Amino acid sequence: MTERPPVKPSWVDRLIDWIDRLPSPAWVFYLVMYVVAASMLHAAIWIDPVVPVGTLSTTWMVNAIWAVLSVVFIDYLKVAVGRSLDKFAPLVADKPTEFAALRHRMTEMPARPVFWMTVITGLAIVAGIASDPAFAYEGLSHSYVLAVSLMVFSYCFTPVVLYLSIRLLASVTRAYGLLDEVDVLSQRPLYAFSRLTLQAGLLWLVIVNLGIGTMVFVGDAGDAQERAISIGFTALGIVIAFTSSLYPLRGC
Known part of the structure; x- marks a missing residue:
């Protein structure tokens, strides 16, 4: 029986792999990435001007974190996945083909779904801005494109992070499904x-x-719709956080 070839990795995976292959540590790249994002946002508020040129804004410095956070999240998880798989490998040493497929599934995301997630998210943000310019950054006019471009880049990773989290949880179940028997005297790899x-x-x-923190301490609370969206995402994040933490116990 011919095995299906591995799926083509997503552009996000290729980006992360490129970052990890750089001669400098990944954190250096992410620090530079943050500085660039913060500089772009400050350039936007200086051009219009929302604040005097040279004035640093706490709000915009915090907002710049979102341009980096999701990419760091994905990179960190990919490294953690590799370490976890290395620990799990001795339990399925007799199933190299299945384990190779599991490793590929847990370290690479398929190209097509990730591509469309990012495209649809970007288009949704642009559509929201087109219908209501205040949806993005109030007070900007001449530099609006600069700030919005960074916003689209920052938030197009959001569904990818969610997709990766769900994919990893499902893969943990698959991993435990490869076990034929459990050695009660050596449960640590489990x-x-x-x-x-x-x-x-x-x-x-x-x-x-x-x-x-961004909403409460460095930004305005927004209208009722914005607060509802923020609360919804917060609740979703809490559910995913606790599900991710407790899920492995289900498989053991």
Whole structure:
């Protein structure tokens, strides 16, 4: 029987792989990425001007984090997945083909779904801005395109992060399904994915708390619709965080 070839990795996976192959540590690239994002946002508010040139805005410095956070989230999880799989490998040493397929599934996302997720998200943001310019950044006119371009880039990763989290949880179930028997005297490898899913849960809590902090401390509360959307995403993040943390216990 001919095996199906591995799916083509997504553009997000290729981006992360490129970052990890750079001669400098990944955190250096992400720091530069944040500085560029913060500089773009400040250039926007200086051009219009919302604040005097040279004035730093706490609100916009915090907003710049969103341009980096999702990419860091994905990169961190991909590294954690590799470590977890290495710990789990001895349990399925007799199933190299199945384990290779599992590794590919957990470390690469299919190109087509990720492409359309990012495109649809970007178009939705643009449509929202077109219908109501205040949907994005109030007070900008000449520099609006600059700020909105960064906004589209920042938030197009949101569905990818959600998709990756769900995909990893489903893959954990597949991984435990490869086990024929359990050695009660050596159960440590069974918890290979516990650290991974705990880390995923903690990362979601970081996103949730950053979102709450941004809304409460450095931004306005917005209208009722904006608050409802924020509360909805916060609730979703909390659910995913706790599900990610507790899910491995289901498989053991």
